[in-house]
Amino acid sequence: MSPGSSLKPRSVVWKFYPIPSNNTLPINIQCPSCATSMKFRGSTTGILNHLIKFHNEEYNSLVSKQKNSYESPVQSNENAQIELAKAFATGGIAFRFAENYEFKKFVQTKASDFRMPSRFKIRALIGELKENYTNNLKGKFKSLKKFTVITDGYSDIRRNYSFYSLHVAYIDDNFDRKLVFCSLQTVNRGDADSIGAALNEALEDIGLRFSQCTNITCDGGSSLTLLAQKQGTDRLLFFNLNN
Ligand SMILES: [Zn+2]
Numbered sequence: 565m566s567p568g569s570s571l572k573p574r575s576v577v578w579k580f581y582p583i584p585s586n587n588t589l590p591i592n593i594q595c596p597s598c599a600t601s602m603k604f605r606g607s608t609t610g611i612l613n614h615l616i617k618f619h620n621e622e623y624n625s626l627v628s629k630q631k632n633s634y635e636s637p638v639q640s641n642e643n644a645q646i647e648l649a650k651a652f653a654t655g656g657i658a659f660r661f662a663e664n665y666e667f668k669k670f671v672q673t674k675a676s677d678f679r680m681p682s683r684f685k686i687r688a689l690i691g692e693l694k695e696n697y698t699n700n701l702k703g704k705f706k707s708l709k710k711f712t713v714i715t716d717g718y719s720d721i722r723r724n725y726s727f728y729s730l731h732v733a734y735i736d737d738n739f740d741r742k743l744v745f746c747s748l749q750t751v752n753r754g755d756a757d758s759i760g761a762a763l764n765e766a767l768e769d770i771g772l773r774f775s776q777c778t779n780i781t782c783d784g785g786s787s788l789t790l791l792a793q794k795q796g797t798d799r800l801l802f803f804n805l806n807n
Pocket residue numbers: 595596597598599600614618619
């Protein structure tokens with residue numbers, strides 16, 4: 565399988581223009597026919613219009629080809645399941661995704677006129693969700709004076725990057741104990757400075773400062789120990805009892 569073959573945008577434009585190799589917008593798309601350069605910001609409207617207006621013959625032939633390539637609509641439950649299984653296989657999707665809560669909810673609630681979004685749209689939607697969640701927390705923490713940070717690191721060895729979780733624990737105005745998941749931050753390196761910078765950024769996003777943090781709860785990782793020292797906070801250690 566060639567790289568990127570798991571990404572098969574449905575729009576006819578990607579049968580004409582080269583498929584971008586990265587997801588970071590905007591992307592310069594060059595027309596393979598007349599070499600016009602266009603900015604692609606996630607919507608295919610502009611490059612589709614160019615294709616229709618300036619290369620109409622090619623456009624029509626691509627559309628009719630695409631029509632023929634779609635088989636008759638999937639009707640039975642069994643056929644639909646087979647198509648889904650194929651999507652798992654060609655997309656490199658983990659089998660357990662079939663039991664993913666959000667995926668099930670999507671299947672059960674999607675409208676009959678649902679249109680598949682592009683990967684750019686999906687990326688933008690995730691960004692929006694994160695921003696809304698963060699802004700919500702910012703409002704919630706407006707009058708918060710002191711809090712505790714709970715963090716742990718995770719690595720994806722295959723893709724060679726790590727990220728740190730940020731939970732904030734505090735006592736609210738009604739003297740109730742609260743524990744709130746705030747964010748996951750990617751870190752370039754696993755040292756105290758990188759982690760500190762990432763957590764600082766995450767706290768800033770929700771309107772909090774490290775100076776208000778009374779202690780950090782984490783495992784015994786040396787970079788986290790150093791981080792707690794650097795921030796001048798107490799550190800509560802949690803040991804893995806299975807070891
Ligand atoms: Zn062109």
